[in-house]
Amino acid sequence: MARYGMALDYKNCINCKACEVACKEENGVLLGADKHRIWVGVNEIEGVWPNLSISSSSFLPSQCQQCDNAPCEEVCPTHATYYDENGVVRVDSDKCILCSYCMNACPYDARYVDDRTVTVDKCTFCSDTRLARGLTTTACQNTCPTKVRTFGDLDDPESEISILLKTRDHFSLKANLGTEPKLFYLT
Amino acid sequence: MEVEISRRRFLQGSVALTVVGGTMAGTTALFSEEEKATSASPRVPKTVTTKTGTGKAEEIPFLCGMCVNKCAGFARVENGIITKLDPNPYFPKSRNMLCPRGNAGIQTAYDPDRLKYPMVRIGKRGSGKYKRVSWEEAYDAILNGTKLFKGLKQILDEEKDNRSTIGYCNGEGLSKEGFETLVGQKLGSPNYVDEVSICLETAGGGFFATLGVYPEIDFEHSDYLIISGANRAEAIITPDTMDMFKRTKGRGIKTVCIDPRFTNTAAKADKWLPVNPGTDLAFVLALTWVVFNENLQNEAFMKKYGVGYEEYKQHILSHKYTPEWAEPICGIKAEDIYTIAREFMNAEAPVYYPGRRSIFSPNDYQLRRAMAIFQALSGNIDKKGGYIYGNPIMLPPEYVNAPIYAQAKPRFDTEGIAFPTLKSGSWIVFRNMILEGKNPYPVRVMFMRKHNPMMSVPNTAKTRKFLEKMDLNVMIDILPSDTAMFADVILPEASYLERTSPVKSYGFLEPAIVQRKAAIKPLYETKEPEVIYKELAEKLAKPLFEISKKYDKDLQEQIKLRGEKKVFKEDGWNLADAWEKPVHEKNKEIVEKAFGPKAWEILDEKGVYYPHMEEYHKQLNPNEFQYYPKNRRFYSTMGDKKRVICKYDHLATRGIDPMPTWHDEWKFSVPEGKFRVITGRHAQFTQSGTTNNAMLRDLIPTNYLWINKGVAKKMGIEFGDMVEIKSEVGKGRLMAYPTEKIAPNQVFMLHGFGSESKGLELAYGNGANDAAILKDDIEPVFGAAVMHSTNVEIRKV
Numbered sequence: 001m002a003r004y005g006m007a008l009d010y011k012n013c014i015n016c017k018a019c020e021v022a023c024k025e026e027n028g029v030l031l032g033a034d035k036h037r038i039w040v041g042v043n044e045i046e047g048v049w050p051n052l053s054i055s056s057s058s059f060l061p062s063q064c065q066q067c068d069n070a071p072c073e074e075v076c077p078t079h080a081t082y083y084d085e086n087g088v089v090r091v092d093s094d095k096c097i098l099c100s101y102c103m104n105a106c107p108y109d110a111r112y113v114d115d116r117t118v119t120v121d122k123c124t125f126c127s128d129t130r131l132a133r134g135l136t137t138t139a140c141q142n143t144c145p146t147k148v149r150t151f152g153d154l155d156d157p158e159s160e161i162s163i164l165l166k167t168r169d170h171f172s173l174k175a176n177l178g179t180e181p182k183l184f185y186l187t
Numbered sequence: 188m189e190v191e192i193s194r195r196r197f198l199q200g201s202v203a204l205t206v207v208g209g210t211m212a213g214t215t216a217l218f219s220e221e222e223k224a225t226s227a228s229p230r231v232p233k234t235v236t237t238k239t240g241t242g243k244a245e246e247i248p249f250l251c252g253m254c255v256n257k258c259a260g261f262a263r264v265e266n267g268i269i270t271k272l273d274p275n276p277y278f279p280k281s282r283n284m285l286c287p288r289g290n291a292g293i294q295t296a297y298d299p300d301r302l303k304y305p306m307v308r309i310g311k312r313g314s315g316k317y318k319r320v321s322w323e324e325a326y327d328a329i330l331n332g333t334k335l336f337k338g339l340k341q342i343l344d345e346e347k348d349n350r351s352t353i354g355y356c357n358g359e360g361l362s363k364e365g366f367e368t369l370v371g372q373k374l375g376s377p378n379y380v381d382e383v384s385i386c387l388e389t390a391g392g393g394f395f396a397t398l399g400v401y402p403e404i405d406f407e408h409s410d411y412l413i414i415s416g417a418n419r420a421e422a423i424i425t426p427d428t429m430d431m432f433k434r435t436k437g438r439g440i441k442t443v444c445i446d447p448r449f450t451n452t453a454a455k456a457d458k459w460l461p462v463n464p465g466t467d468l469a470f471v472l473a474l475t476w477v478v479f480n481e482n483l484q485n486e487a488f489m490k491k492y493g494v495g496y497e498e499y500k501q502h503i504l505s506h507k508y509t510p511e512w513a514e515p516i517c518g519i520k521a522e523d524i525y526t527i528a529r530e531f532m533n534a535e536a537p538v539y540y541p542g543r544r545s546i547f548s549p550n551d552y553q554l555r556r557a558m559a560i561f562q563a564l565s566g567n568i569d570k571k572g573g574y575i576y577g578n579p580i581m582l583p584p585e586y587v588n589a590p591i592y593a594q595a596k597p598r599f600d601t602e603g604i605a606f607p608t609l610k611s612g613s614w615i616v617f618r619n620m621i622l623e624g625k626n627p628y629p630v631r632v633m634f635m636r637k638h639n640p641m642m643s644v645p646n647t648a649k650t651r652k653f654l655e656k657m658d659l660n661v662m663i664d665i666l667p668s669d670t671a672m673f674a675d676v677i678l679p680e681a682s683y684l685e686r687t688s689p690v691k692s693y694g695f696l697e698p699a700i701v702q703r704k705a706a707i708k709p710l711y712e713t714k715e716p717e718v719i720y721k722e723l724a725e726k727l728a729k730p731l732f733e734i735s736k737k738y739d740k741d742l743q744e745q746i747k748l749r750g751e752k753k754v755f756k757e758d759g760w761n762l763a764d765a766w767e768k769p770v771h772e773k774n775k776e777i778v779e780k781a782f783g784p785k786a787w788e789i790l791d792e793k794g795v796y797y798p799h800m801e802e803y804h805k806q807l808n809p810n811e812f813q814y815y816p817k818n819r820r821f822y823s824t825m826g827d828k829k830r831v832i833c834k835y836d837h838l839a840t841r842g843i844d845p846m847p848t849w850h851d852e853w854k855f856s857v858p859e860g861k862f863r864v865i866t867g868r869h870a871q872f873t874q875s876g877t878t879n880n881a882m883l884r885d886l887i888p889t890n891y892l893w894i895n896k897g898v899a900k901k902m903g904i905e906f907g908d909m910v911e912i913k914s915e916v917g918k919g920r921l922m923a924y925p926t927e928k929i930a931p932n933q934v935f936m937l938h939g940f941g942s943e944s945k946g947l948e949l950a951y952g953n954g955a956n957d958a959a960i961l962k963d964d965i966e967p968v969f970g971a972a973v974m975h976s977t978n979v980e981i982r983k984v
Contacts, residue, residue, distance in 0.1 A: 009433075011435075011436045011438070012432055012433050014420035014421075014428070014432050014451055014452075014455065014870070015420070015451055015870070016286055016287055016420070016421075016423065016870035016871070017287045017870065017871060017886055018284070018285060018286045018287045018289070018290055018870075020287070020886070021287045021290035021291050021882055021883075021886070022285070022290045024236050024882065025236055025237075025270075025271050025272070025290055025291070025293060025882075026238070026239055026271055027236075027238055027239075028234070028236045028237050028238025028239075029236060030235075030236070031235055031236070031881060031882065031885045032885065033885065045449060045454075045927060045928060047927060048896075048897070048927055049449075049461070049895060049896075049897075049927045049928070049929065049930060049931070050461045050930070052449055052459070052927060052928070054453070054454065054456065054457075054458075054459055057449075057454040058454075059451075059454070128241075129238060129239045129240075129241070130239075132241045133239075133241050136809070137809060139271075141809070141810070142273065142274060142283070143273070143274055143284060143285050143289075143290060144284060144810075145284040145286055145423065145425075145428055145429045146428070146429055146432045146433055147284075147429070147433065147810040147811070149810075150808075150809055150810060151809065152809065160808050160809050160810075
């Protein structure tokens, strides 16, 4: 039992997509641009050459925000979407009927259809692969060249993530929606 | 619903490399039915990605082979299949990370287009018509030829044992030296070319000539960075990329990025200054002028270590390399140059990033010299936060018993080169002199390995003619590259995940030795390179010895004196004696001898070893490890031995400026209506070797042509439009990407696309090949390729 979350030192991100590849290889995710559990959001640069605004060009690594108050879970008619014992938002593919309510409800666009099972898929924090093997890192965290992510137990005050969140300023995406994400972006 | 994406299925009925003969007569696909059966074997995964399991698995330490960095990882092997590549936390160079290419290495090993068995050409060169043969038959074809091509024996007989009739080329990698041993030392060819003369030869050369080192950077403690041309966010180099971007963006390192293009590195900088391509030297000379003019330099440091320092100072000041002079040349405002020079010299630990990239302009050697001297003016050399000389771990040298060939002639590729390099030569000069008939003796054979000059050496049309001119081409590789299609005999190599490689030493500041271990046995009928070298050497040794006996007077003399058996054995004519032990066994011997049996045990298990590793190495937090404690790192090792060669008189003896000097012929200009084409990398690709990787191709579908948005609009070009890019040497077609990130008179294309080999399902016909478009210009010091000197026309098609 833990309450897993992730802190993202997003300014480190160089948009290399190592995380995306590691995720796909670890979790057997299908290829295809629209089939990803994690991604890097890119803002197209503002300005006219050569006067470009560097600050307008940012890389925002993203994935399921693992909300404590997840809209996807609320709308699921078959209870396919559930919180597991570690607070991770999961999908039970046996129960999923692909009504796609959850895909519409997710404010972060973090869900997609796995064409093999024809059910909804999303980031699981590597729950059924790495965590199931007793590891304490996700594939995306472990491989990152610039070490953007820190994964850990939010309930453990001694964990690296708890210390980071205590000592560094951070924000959540679309906090105004009250979804209470467990992904925190460090500033 | 069956929708699993399986590239293997695409291959059915596809027009691919034709394999005819044996049991495969009549098949038109790259793989015969039999091979498909093999592919469906338990040794190859059935799907592109494989979810890792929770059961038993082996974790084998490997070194990545997707680019030149050699990052370390562990391969997770489940039931004989590699399901995941994870970073190795023990290697100080790669600091527990694998980049996207490293993670996608599985797709290279299991690429359905792999060369799976030896093949001998049965159609016209370049037609892709091959016959599957056994290894013995392939070796025999190299020695004796076939109806379509001559063998090595006949060629060497005709050339009276002039071994220099053999040329060879090789790509970077851990098995590179073995190939050089085989063809260079054992077969006796001096005519070697490789990636050095089409990569960063002048960067290494310029820094070595000036500081005696191509330094590492201690990014952890530097606080100011000028990075010009190099694109560390996209051309990932370890540990630089990881260390640098943790401290940019207001977190320790103030960063100035000088690049014609707004790259991902520029996106991480505090200041991006688009420089005119090929004019960085004017920028650095102007920075240097500001420093001398305002007396900002570390005078004591330069007085102590500088050679020709006073002359250099006078040289810079008297040439009046002012920022106002530089501004119209390099396109960077004078006021920016003043500011940067002052900030740099006022910083605690400033760094002018030394590398690493290919050569863009003919003045690159002088640029590197000017950069190195500018760095030295700050005194931030051989110390924390600066340029690091370090203390590399030396492995014991290996000796090869090489025969001496009396009939072999020296190499000749020296035209237009001030300082020809004996070892790796100049690809362009070597090729062009042969095409122009300027070679003093016939070059009739090319042995090639892991190298794709059709897509890497500028002016593909000439490379094609060069390869067509040869009597015998042999290729050792893992994929049917464009160059492999010109081979008469193709020998399939095991990929990096299927082989144990010779042990290697890396790093200056935190050095270590590393070993790549085979995660799985070689797939299909492929073999480890060292096994191929040995078997080929065994096959060639006696028959070629007979030819030498016929023409080599020294050899005849020795045989008379000492007897044939003795001479054959003792003088290295037994070509296979360089590979008496398998690689793993040899590694053990070397490491145990140098560092003891415990060191070997650690290396073999963890893939990494350095003295005191067990004591020093520890995890600091989920993301960071200590490799060496700070007081054990090799920040300062040179003491009073370091020198800064400001004036290098030896250069003047061959017509090269002894001090970096600007010449107006290097001014950047593009005729109206044309564009200067510049090339480079994205983080998701290395070179042509990675463009057939399913995972990477999924991330970057093709090489778009970056074109300035305003210009594109005027030309009616929109995103995704197909455009033709045409230079005086060649052309190609690719899709347009209008963007503000590039100047109106320049276009950019990613290197490594536009393959013409039908054997590469994903790479074939995808995008354009920059090598086909770039002119084959060389720089004057080493004859290395200059990549950014070509103007092109663009039109919508």
